[in-house]
Amino acid sequence: MLHVSKDAMKFKWGCPPSKFPWTYSSKERCYLLEGKVKVYPDGSDEAVEIGAGDLVVFPKGMSCTWDVSEAVDKHYKFD
Numbered sequence: 001m002l003h004v005s006k007d008a009m010k011f012k013w014g015c016p017p018s019k020f021p022w023t024y025s026s027k028e029r030c031y032l033l034e035g036k037v038k039v040y041p042d043g044s045d046e047a048v049e050i051g052a053g054d055l056v057v058f059p060k061g062m063s064c065t066w067d068v069s070e071a072v073d074k075h076y077k078f079d
Helices: none
Strands: 011-015 017-022 028-041 048-051 055-058 063-076
Touching: none
Parallel strands: none
Antiparallel strands: 011 063, 017 063, 028 048, 028 055, 028 063
C-alpha cells in the first residue's frame, strides 16, 4: 500500500541570489522546488551543488556557507 504523508515537509522557505554562513542546530531535510546553490562545508574548498528536484539531508551541527546563484524555493523539516 502506498502512503502519502501530508506533513513530511511542513515549512517553505525561499531566498534571492546571495551568499551567507549557516549552522544547522537540528537535522534538516529539504526538497528544492527551484533554484541553484553551492554549499561549502566549513573547512572545505569543495562545494556540493544542489538544485531543483534535489532532496537533501543536512546533519545536526553542520556549518557551511550557502552560495545561492539562482533564487531558491524549498520545502523543509527539522528533525
